Amino acid sequence: MFNLIWILYMNQKVKLGKRELKRAALKDKLINSALNRINEHMLLGLRARDITAEAGCSLGALYTVFDDLDALILQVNSITLQQLGDHLAASVKNDATPTQNLVALAKAYATFAWDNFNQWSALFEHRMPKGGSVPDWHIQEHSILFENISRPVISLMPKASAQEVTTITRTLFASTHGIVSVGIHERLASIPRDELDAQLEHFVRTFVKGLGCN
Amino acid sequence: MFNLIWILYMNQKVKLGKRELKRAALKDKLINSALNRINEHMLLGLRARDITAEAGCSLGALYTVFDDLDALILQVNSITLQQLGDHLAASVKNDATPTQNLVALAKAYATFAWDNFNQWSALFEHRMPKGGSVPDWHIQEHSILFENISRPVISLMPKASAQEVTTITRTLFASTHGIVSVGIHERLASIPRDELDAQLEHFVRTFVKGLGCN
Secondary structure: OOOHHHHHHHOOOOOOOHHHHHHHHHHHHHHHHHHHHHHHHOOOOOOHHHHHHHHOOOHHHHHHHOOOHHHHHHHHHHHHHHHHHHHHHHHOOOOOOHHHHHHHHHHHHHHHHHHOHHHHHHHHHOOOOOOOOOOHHHHHHOOHHHHHHHHHHHHHOOOOOHHHHHHHHHHHHHHHHHHHHHHHOHHHOOOOHHHHHHHHHHHHHHHHHHHOOO | OOOHHHHHHHOOOOOOOHHHHHHHHHHHHHHHHHHHHHHHHOOOOOOHHHHHHHHOOOHHHHHHHOOOHHHHHHHHHHHHHHHHHHHHHHHOOOOOOHHHHHHHHHHHHHHHHHHOHHHHHHHHHOOOOOOOOOOHHHHHHOOHHHHHHHHHHHHHOOOOOHHHHHHHHHHHHHHHHHHHHHHHOHHHOOOOHHHHHHHHHHHHHHHHHHHOOO
């Protein structure tokens, strides 16, 4: 699913020596181990030694390819964003109305969160250590969460300014994210999947109606 | 702010011996230390030894009053819920319209999250260790998040069934929670406080309009 060596091989501009190939293979293995550990045990309590044990390398080896554990977690979150983006894009239909597509996107978001709960939680729960900041490339990647929503919003509101489209898109994403988070959260009395779907559909249709463009 | 000994003293039914008083004082001190540590350093990386160091007791002492670190975190989250509930209740005005009160509640939620970010995050990010489940008394406490919202919803929709009121209340809370979470989240390009307030106001008014009862 994620093979750095293959990507590097395919890139004709990169000529890799034996050492670089080994390093790329190690990086790849560590990312996959971290992804597995997060899926099985969540982000909280993730330890470098468990990741390296699963990858079959020494603890020190991790720090020859990543500055710290957080740099490795960012790579896992990057994969999650890509998977989530693909999943959302696949829910959009060309022959559906904008409102139908917004409903489909909200439900697809819920499906991804249910089926990949730990990976999805890590996206929002990971924090950089004190003093560190998230690199720009990773912040940029999060725009994938808004991309699919803005197209139906523009279809709904062809006269809206770019600023209005951004605000409505952000509101729709954030509300959906909140409804899904609260719907799944144990302490808030999580609800069954079909009820969450019904709640999301009711929410999106009500909000679009409130915008005056359904 | 939180004095267990005082509460026990006031309760005439409880006769405390010297040992029980000492135990209650220790419990109180540990809860306050954990609250401080979470406020300063967040939940991620919270360690029992730092809490006991701040409380000035041995590591072992913690486990004479709490089963584990999670039981202590639940006590902190319980205080946070109480503070949040008080803050939300104070934003509601008797002479305001239901929509105005819903807008005020959403903005009050955002204010609490901005001003108590680490404490507020701990409420949603804490997970019980594998195999453990959140005790019922703590799940019950979370209903404080919905209580203030349901009253204006009932005023808006006097003919709605209890089930409909519950769903709308839950949707309003969850959407607000999502808009605030995403608005504050570093990776999603956090927005200024006044813009978040404007977004919340626009959202609540649009949703209420969509319900057909503004």
